[in-house]
Structure formats: C-alpha cells, structure tokens
Amino acid sequence: MTNLQRPLIAEAPQSAAACDHCGAALAPGQGRFCCTGCEAAYGLVRGLGLDAFYRRRETADGALRPEASTLAFDALQLIRDEAEGFKSLEVMISGLTCGACVWLVEQALAAEPDVTKARVSFAARRLDLRWHGDAARGNELLGLLARLGFRTAPYSPACLRANEDAEGRALIRALGIAAFGAMNVMLVSIAVWVGEDMGAHTREMMHWLAALIGLPTVLVAGMPFYRSAANALRAGRVNMDMAVSLGVLATAGMSLIETFRNGPYTWFDGATALLALLLAGRVLDRAARRKARQAVAELLALQDGMVTLLAPNGTARLVPSAAVEAGQRLQIAMGETLRLDGRATVETLLDTAATTGESLPRGFGAAAPLPAGAVNMGAPFTLEVTAPARDGSLAAMARLLESAEQAKGHFVSIADRAARFYVPVAHAVAAVTFLLWWLGFGVVWQEALVNAVCVLLITCPCGLAIAVPAVQVVASGALFRRGVLVASATALERLASADCAVLDKTGTLTEGRPVLIPEGQAPEVLRAAASMARASRHPLAKALLRACPDAPLAPDTVEIAGQGLQSGFARLGSPSFCGMAGISDGMVLVYRATDGAPVIFRFADRLREDAPEAVAALKRLGLSVELLSGDGAGAVASAAIAAGIADWRAEADPRAKAAHIEALKAQGRHPLMVGDGINDAAALAAAHVSASPAGATDLAQTTADIVLQREGLAVLPDAIRIARRAQILARQNIGFSLAYNAVAVPAAIAGLVNPLVAALVMASSSLIVIGNALRAGRG
C-alpha cells in the first residue's frame, strides 16, 4: 500500500486557537482545523509518522493551507526520461516557510517506495525528484504535495534568472581566497613585526613568503572591485570601488618594492585583510537581496499563465499563454483570468478591476474587444484571440512602463554621492603627501611613498564602503522577517525620503475580492444558500461560502453555466435566473428556496480592516495621503471617507495615473505609489518609490520596489519607519568614517602612522560601523 492510499488517521483533539496543520487563527466554533483540506493534510502527516514536523516548524500563518480549488498543472511535459526506466522532474515548490518544511517534503516523498531521490533546495525553492516507473506517477507525487499544502509550478524564466547567481558565487569564491590569503600572510607578518632579533636573511625569506601568498590573493580576490572600478571609470563616474582598488593595489605594489630591497616591513597583511573584510560585507549584502528577488520570482511563477487552447478538432490542452497566436481559440472557465486580448461570440460578464480599477463587473456585448487581465465572472465562453501576448494590451502597458522607468532617470544613492566627493579628495591628498615629502622635505622617494600609501590606506574607505551596505543588509533582513520584500538596491533610501503616499483603491485599500454585505438575512437562509454555493467556483459563490464556511454541500446541486445553481426546486444565482427581473446583474446573488420569497445577497469589495489605521499611521509619519483610482466617483469617495483620506481622484486611466505622479514630482515632491493592478504599473514605475500589496498582479509586483507579502497595509508604515531609521544610521556611519579620517589623515601625512597601525585602526572603525548598523534591525 502506498501512502497515497493510506487511510487518514484522526487524533484526540487538543485545545488550541490555531489550526493544527497550517496554524491560521480559527474562527469560533471550529474544532482543530480551519478547513477540511488542513484536516486531511494533518492526517496524512501523522499517517506517515512525520509529526515531528509540527514540533519543529517556525512560522505558521496559514501559508500551508491546501487549496482545494487550485488547478494542478500537468507535469507530464516536464518529466525527463532517464536511463533504466527512471524518470526525473524538476519543479518550483512554494509554501516552504522554514527548514521543517524541507524535511517534511523530502521525507513524505522518500516514503513512497518508487521514489529514489527527493531533494529540496530551500534557497532556490527547487524540488528535484527521481523515481522508477511510470511518468504518470509524477502528477500523483505532486498531488501528494498539494494535499500537504505545498504548491508546485513549472520553473519560469524569471525564477531561473533569480537562481542563476554566478556573480554571487564568484564573490563567495573571492571571499574564501581573501580569507585564506589574509590568515596565512598574517602568520608570516606577525613573525616579522614581533621578531625584532630576526636575521636579515630570515626576514628576507619571510618577505618573499608573504609576497608569494599576498600578491596572488590581492590579484585574484580583488577582481570584483577592480572590475567595478573599471566599469565606473569607463562610464565616467566615480565610485567607492576605485578608492578600494587603488588603496589595495598601491599597498601591494609598495610591499613588493620593500620585498625586493628587503626593507623592515611589508604590508601584504593589511591589503589582504581589507579585501576579506569588504568581500564579507558584499556577500552578506547580496544574500539579503537574493532572498527578496527569489521570493518575488516565486510569486510570479505561481501566477504564470497556462491557458486552455481549443484545437480545431475540439480537443483542449493546456499551453503557456506566450505560445498562443492571433485567431486561435481559448476556453475561458468561470473565475479564470483572461491572459490575452480577444473577443467572444456571446455576451460576457467580466471583472476588469485589474485593468481599469472598476470595482463592479460589467457586461461586454458579443464581439466587443475584451481586455487581457479581466476576470470572467459569468459563464465559460470561447475566446477568439485577437493579438498574441507580445502585441496585446499587456505588452502595450509594459512599453508604457518602460518609458516611465527611463524618464525616472538614475537615482544617485547616498553612498555614490559620498564617493563622488570623497574619492577625488582622498587621492589628491595622497598625491600631495608624496610630493610634499619627496620634493618639500627632500626624503628619498621610497620613504615619501610609504607616507603617501599610508594616506591611501587610511582613506581607503573601508568604513565608508560598508557604512551604507551594512545598514541596508540589516534593515532589509528586518523587513523580510515582517513579510516586506525589498527588491531594488536603493528602494530603502527612496522609501525613507517619500513625503506623500498615493494609494490605489481596488485591491490596495480594499481586499480586491467580493465580500458579503450583511443585511439581516436569517442565518438558516444564509446556511442553505452557502450549501448550494459550495458546488460552484464562481467568485460570488465563493464569497458567499466564506461568509458561512462550515455549510455542508447541498445534495444534487447542479450548476447552470452563467446563470446559477439548482438543487431540487431551490435556486441560487443571478436575479433573472431566480425570476427577479427588476435588479441588474452585478455583485448580487439571489436565493430562492423551494417555498418562500427570494432573498437578495449583495456583495461589495470591502475596505481592508487595517486600512484606516495604516492611513492614520502614514499621516503621523508626515506623509500626505491621497487616493487615486480608476473606479467611479461614488465608490472612490465612500472608500476615501471610510479610510480617512481627504484627497481623492476617480476615473483615472493608466496614463492619467502616471501623469498625476509626474505632476507631483514636478512640484518637487517624492510620491510613494501603492498599487496592485495592471493599470497601476506605469504609475508605480514613474513614482519616486513604489509598493504593491499581497495578491497584486504580476506586472505590478515586478514593477514595484517593495512587495508586501502578507495581507494588509499595516506593515507599510513600519517599513517607512525602518527605512528612515536605516537612513539615519547610514548618515551616522558616513559621518563617523569622515570624522575618523579627519583625525587619522593628518597623522598619516605627518608620517606618524605605519601601515600596520593604519590597518588596525581601520579595522576598528569598520567594527564600529557594523555595530552601529546592527541597530537598524530593531524597532
């Protein structure tokens, strides 16, 4: 018996306010599980003997809830044939929250007798699966994961790009080499520093040893800095890496000269230690940002569109939306998002919230152009594609977005601004020092060079170079733990300087999905209606079921596509279906029991619970808040009043939104744009800094600087607070590094500092800067 058929075992109940499987908060009256999916998953885990998982997992906020309705993708085309009847499959796996999940997935799959390899990469969200036998087993194995609450998806190109981290590996390699070199050179150098009574020959041997280790280290491990400095030079810019490169190379060159003439000291130790320290900072910085990039790519892969293509002979198959050409026909199910522009031969009811911001679905006539991004709220229909993905309205939006991004120009970060001023000054001071000692005081040029190199080494902006990255690593990490992904390198800095917030309505301020408005319907009527709604995937039926989640499935319910549900003589569906001609279709369901009057259920897109609080918090932070929506004036005004926003604009199309942001910027303001829709993307790209909430469209999420992963807006003020704090700390760090230079440089010019002291003092300044940066994670 395989585990797929193993009976589910129920355990004695424990008292807990959270679901035993996914950890989501339970509604009153629910026993131990928030849904039947979780109950089944829990039984499965216990049945496999893997319940150690529940003791070890760290995060539990409902991320593991198995979704009954998600259409599993067909993995057959991804399965590769291996030798001797083995099959292998590589997919992206979502829902991994901590190490315990990795273990659970691997062990649950390994318990299957035919599985020979199941390996999960937590960082890359990749599952490597190998089994012996039938290709069809692949879908069964992925089905097992789905029942545990883990979703799988094919690897998308964006996901692959996020994982392909050749540059990151090169940095780690350089760090390893620099650390090895620094430690071994130090071994030799300390002997020279301490061994005053060392003979001249021994010392010479020591110098050559240090050069033997130090020179290759400096040349190989310093490559990331040299390359970046060369790129900046070619572009006519100045950056910190130039100062680092020059300092390190000058020190190494100096030391080589001293080795040849068997001088008292060499300074390969300082050069290599400096490289190791700086590289460590780079590696950490990169790791933090890679995490965020990967999380975004994961979200995108899950949304990546497969569409049902109807072949001329009537058969249907799933294909990627990019492969569809104009003139082909697609089957659009109820509740499915249109991935391509097209037209239908029948009347359709579409929710266009993502493309225009309208909160109510509206009817489109036969042969009317239907925009990609809309959601089918009515019956399934056949869509005749009018433009392939690359020429469609989504691509046009992407072009609008590109021009907005170009217009935005290059943001100069605080580190770059500091470098622009600092690097030329530091190099000029070193040159002046050399000339002063050589020509002014008439010492031999080698000695003058030692002093000049000391100046270079001291000004080599170790503290300055890590002053800002260190703060950003800590702050991004703190935000990541709160579910905020920082996607761009300068996003934190721009977030800190935002002075007005422009919010979109549908999906940002509101939940972006219909919610039942309670109007005093009797509970038993609601329950009966919800029982019927359980049979449908229609968005309004799902909303009705959410209002009464424990309703059992009504017997013999049949769905009449595009109209409603029927169970015996009871009906649930559109007003016309239930014989109420007077009410227009839209966000309304009517329930008519076998005997009795029809009951109307109205739905609305509800304001997020924490929206007023978040708006108030934004105002307390000194940001002016306005609402910018594509929806009608009435809906926008009521949402604005409910959220406490005085300034609102309605009926703004994508161009108008972007233009409004431009106008704000022309007034010298720094707008923070928050939006989720395709229609917001251009405005997001144009804004000083942009954020997109949980559940936003993929276009909005790729465009936004910051992606909120959890429901609600409450983290947004927190993010601004952390960004501002990080900015203060970065300024403190830069100030400290400069002050330290102001003291140390005159000493170096005067020839009072030898390179070892310079290196030691510099390391201490780095530690202080790093220590200060750690405070960014708090509060």
Added chain:
Amino acid sequence: MEALILLVPVSLLLGGLGLLGFLWALRSRQYDDLEGAAARILFDDQKRKDPTP
C-alpha cells in the same frame, strides 16, 4: 630557525588543502542552499520504504 624550513611548507600545504576543499565545495554547489542543509541535519531520517513496491 631550521624548524621553519619544515613548518612553513607544512602550514601552507594544510591551508592550501583547506582552500582547495572550499573551492571544491563551492563548485559542487554546496553553498547554494545553506538554510536547507542547516535544517536537514536537525531531523532524523525516516525508515526507508516498504520492501514491495
């Protein structure tokens, strides 16, 4: 000082072996998933599979 003739090469050799080991681990992608590996080690493996498929 004669000891140095032996000790210095030995220490360099040992350090070099460590460096080679590091480069090998990096190339075989053992640094790609540090968190997953850190978590995996904390759990006991389950007994593997039933004998009959």
